[in-house]
Amino acid sequence: KNIKIDSASGGIETTVSGEYAEVSSASGAITVKAQGTVNELKAESTSGKIDVTTDEVKTLTVESTSGEVSVKAKKAGKLTVSTTSGRIKTEIDEIENAVKISSTSGRISIVLPENTDFTAVFSSTSGKFDSDFALVKSGNEYKAGNGGGKNNISTTSGDASISKKQ
Numbered sequence: 001k002n003i004k005i006d007s008a009s010g011g012i013e014t015t016v017s018g019e020y021a022e023v024s025s026a027s028g029a030i031t032v033k034a035q036g037t038v039n040e041l042k043a044e045s046t047s048g049k050i051d052v053t054t055d056e057v058k059t060l061t062v063e064s065t066s067g068e069v070s071v072k073a074k075k076a077g078k079l080t081v082s083t084t085s086g087r088i089k090t091e092i093d094e095i096e097n098a099v100k101i102s103s104t105s106g107r108i109s110i111v112l113p114e115n116t117d118f119t120a121v122f123s124s125t126s127g128k129f130d131s132d133f134a135l136v137k138s139g140n141e142y143k144a145g146n147g148g149g150k151n152n153i154s155t156t157s158g159d160a161s162i163s164k165k166q
Contacts, residue, residue, distance in 0.1 A: 001017070001019055001020075002018070002019060002020045002021070003016050003018065003020070003021040003022070004021075004023075005022070005024070006024050006025070007025040007026070007028055008026050008027070009027045009028060010025070010027075010028045011025070011028040011029040011030070011048070012025055012028065012029075012030045012031070013030075013031040014031070014033070015033045015034075015035060016032060016033070016034050016035070016038065016041070017034065017035045017036045018038065018039075019038075019039045019040070020039060020041075021034065021040070021042070022041075022042040022043075022044075023042070023043045023044075024042075024043070024044040024045065025045045025046070025048055026045075026046045026047070027045075027048060028045070028047075028048045029045075029048045029049045029051070029067075030043050030045050030049070030050045030051065031051045032050075032051070032052045033054075034052070034054040034055060034057055035055055036056070037055065037057070037058070038054065038056070038057045038058070039057075039058045040057075040059045040060075040061075041054065041057050041059070041061070042060075042061045042062075043061075043062045043063075044062075044064070045063075045064045045065070046064075046065045046066070047065060047066045047067060048064075048067045049068045049069075050062055050064050050068075050070070052070070052071045053073075054071075054072070054073045054075075055074050055075070056073075056074060056075040057075070057076055057077065058077040058078070059077055059078045060073065060077075060078070060079050060080070060081075061080045061081075062080070062081045062082075063081075063083070064082070064083040065083070065085070066084060066085045066086055067086045068083075068086045068088075068089075068106075069083050069087070069088045069089070070089045070090075071088075071089070071090040071091070071092075072090075072091045072092075073090075073091070073092045073093065074093045074094065075096070076092050076094070076095055076099075077096045078096075078097045078098050078099075079092070079098070079100070080099075080100045081102075082100075082102045083102075083103050083106055084103075084104045086106045087109070088103055088106060088107070088109070089109045089111070090109070090111065091110075091111040091112075091165065092110070092111075092112060093165075094113075095112075095116075095118070095149050097149065098149065098150060098152070099151040099152065100152045101152070101153050101154075101160075102152075102153070102155070103154075103156075103158050104155070104156045104157070105156060105158055106155070106158045107158050107160070107161075108155060108158060108159070108160040108161070109160075109161050109163070110151065110160075110161065110162045110163070111163050111165050112133075112162060112163075112164065112165060113164070114164045114165065115145075116133075116144065116145070117144060117145030117146045117147055118145070118148045118149055118150075118151055118162075119142070119143050119147045119149070119150045119151065120135075120141070120144075120150075120151045120153055120162055121140055121141050121150060121151070121153065122140050122153045122154070122160055123140055123153075123154045124154065124155040124157075124159075124160070125155075125156045125157060126156070127155040127156075127157060128160075129142070129153070129160050129161070130159070130160075130161045131144075131161060131162040131163065132162075132163050133162060133164060144162075
């Protein structure tokens with residue numbers, strides 16, 4: 001089952017399930033709740049907040065030009081989140097594969113379960129990286145526990161953090 005929802009002006013609030021879902025808005029907030037397992041989910045906005053909540057998604061892509069992005073996923077395969085100007089907050093219970101999060105000028109906050117092993121690769125022109133996980137630093141790589149999945153985080157002028165889920 002494939003779903004595609006577009007709006008030129010105005011918000012979108014929807015619940016999706018199935019193989020593929022794409023939600024886009026030129027100007028307006030997007031709220032997407034994905035139930036069950038979704039193979040591929042895309043949410044895009046030129047101007048407006050994007051809020052995505054999923055049970056399980058194999059590939060999730062969220063893109064915003066100007067607006068805050070919030071992603072909550074119980075289980076995510078490949079995750080790509082980007083914004084030009086806006087804050088990004090992700091909360092992921094289980095990551096299977098690659099994570100790529102980027103912002104030109106906005107703070108990036110990643111929340112993971114306390115026992116998560118990961119490697120974060122952070123690059124920024126003028127932003128700082130911090131975490132409340134015990135990390136081993138090597139160049140621009142930060143390793144928690146045994147390493148695990150790579151989180152590629154990049155900003156031009158925004159800070160980034162990875163914190164433990166409370």
